[in-house]
Amino acid sequence: MTTGRTKNPIDETHSCEVIVTNEQGLHARPADLVAREAQRWESRIEFIGKSQRVDGKSILDLLTLAAEEGTHLVVEATGPDAREALDAIGNLFNKKFASNESSTITNTEKTQQERHVSGSSARINTATCESVAERNTNS
Amino acid sequence: MKFSDFVSVEAIRPSIVADSKEGVIREMTQSLVDAEKIATSEMDSIVKAIMKREDLGSTGIGRGVAVPHTKHPSVSRLVGTVAISERGVDFESLDGEPVQLFFLLVSPPDRPGDHLRALENISRQLRDDAFCKTLKEAGGPQEVWRLLEDADAQSIAS
Numbered sequence: 141m142t143t144g145r146t147k148n149p150i151d152e153t154h155s156c157e158v159i160v161t162n163e164q165g166l167h168a169r170p171a172d173l174v175a176r177e178a179q180r181w182e183s184r185i186e187f188i189g190k191s192q193r194v195d196g197k198s199i200l201d202l203l204t205l206a207a208e209e210g211t212h213l214v215v216e217a218t219g220p221d222a223r224e225a226l227d228a229i230g231n232l233f234n235k236k237f238a239s240n241e242s243s244t245i246t247n248t249e250k251t252q253q254e255r256h257v258s259g260s261s262a263r264i265n266t267a268t269c270e271s272v273a274e275r276n277t278n279s
Numbered sequence: 280m281k282f283s284d285f286v287s288v289e290a291i292r293p294s295i296v297a298d299s300k301e302g303v304i305r306e307m308t309q310s311l312v313d314a315e316k317i318a319t320s321e322m323d324s325i326v327k328a329i330m331k332r333e334d335l336g337s338t339g340i341g342r343g344v345a346v347p348h349t350k351h352p353s354v355s356r357l358v359g360t361v362a363i364s365e366r367g368v369d370f371e372s373l374d375g376e377p378v379q380l381f382f383l384l385v386s387p388p389d390r391p392g393d394h395l396r397a398l399e400n401i402s403r404q405l406r407d408d409a410f411c412k413t414l415k416e417a418g419g420p421q422e423v424w425r426l427l428e429d430a431d432a433q434s435i436a437s
Contacts, residue, residue, distance in 0.1 A: 165393045168346060168398060169336055172373060199340050199373065200406050206399035208392050 151183075154223050155216040166207035168199070170237040175199040177228050183219025185229070196229070196244040280357075280396035281434065282404075282427035285330035285384065290360035291420040295381075300370050304329050304347050305364050307383040314360070321353040323346070325385060343415070344405050347396065348384035353428025357393045358409060359384040361423055363415060379415050404430045 160166050170256070176195040178185040185196035187205060194201035196215065206211060217225045232238070283383050290310040297303045297359050308326050309319045317325060328349035332338070339345040360383050367377030386394040410430060417423045 163389065165395045167391070168338055168348070172336055172340070176373075200402040203398045203402035204406070205339075206395045211412070234287055244417055 144224055151219050152222050153216060153218040154226050155214055156230055157214050158228050158230055160209055160211045160213070160233065162236040163209050165209050165211070166205060168203065170232075171199045171202040173190060173237050174229065174232055175231055177274045178225065180228070181217070181219070181221050181225035183217040183222040183225045186216045188214040188216060195206055220262055280400050281385070282325060282400065283431050285357045285359040285393075285397050286382075286424075286427060287311065287316050287358060287360055288420060288424045290316060292360070292362040292425045293322065293349070293417050293419055293423050295362045295364050297364070298366070298368055300328060300333060300368065301326070303345075303362065303364070303368055303370075303378075303381055304333075304383065307347070307360055307381060308397060310360050311358060311383075311385070314322040316354075316358040316360075317351075321351070325349060325351050325353070327356040329383070329385075333371075337371040339370035339374075339376075339378050339430045340402075341372060341374040341376070342405060342411060343372075343376055343379045344382070344401075344411070345365065345370045345372065345378040346378070346382045346384065347402060348386070348394070350394070351385050352388055354385050354387050357384060357386040357390065357397055359397065361414075361427070363417065380411065400434070404432070 154231060162170065175197055187194050187202065188212070189194050189205045189207065192204070196202065205213065215226055215229055217223070219225070290313065292310050293304065295303060295306050297306045299422055305326050308317070308322055308329070312319050312322050328351055329347050332349050333347060337345070338347050362381040362383070364379050364381070367379045370378040372378055382392065384397055410426070414423065417426060
């Protein structure tokens, strides 16, 4: 991992959109899980919320997003392992941070309830993250 | 959500004596009982719930800060308090550092948004090293309260 940067002189930037789908939102525990996951990758990882861009490797930064259930966030990764990093992070969101919080509403149903017009495109983006994440798991 | 929206000035403890995770949580919960923010009869249940949350992963989020918290049906609004340990306490923090600044939160189960906004405010302010430093050095409850109020005023202005 530490030698990745020299092997890949051209850093690529990839992004995808994720949706917070657990009832409690991106609170301390999920933020911890996301930051830990982000720290595993060499790429710079940033989360873009409504009005701010924060460091995905910092739990404090992630908490300042105050991302409630239903919040759409763009994740941007720049570096030699950008794509893999996004896969892993997208996967965390898709499985609701592997939380045991109860939720009676499925991801898709919840997205459909979103009043945002952008809901449909976000759903596609999330699906992209999901499919890539699945490939990653299978490999 | 501002500090003054959830921190009880009467419950601020600028020099706690506890030297263990449970000790800190117990002392802070007791301070909320003393400030009449939570019922005496609920104290043990709340301490237990906060410890249970800690078992899932430490709320020591780094930089010498911890935010022990729980949802609890006995409160109708978010209540919280601040404590400072001069020596620092091993809180099994994510970065392994001892914790000096504690923000304890007890929130109603049906208000996850309030909890998130309180965490947001705490995190935002604590990214400021100068704020952390002055808070750790604060001499008394009133000084802590003044620093929190100053931080509130600045976050409104910005």
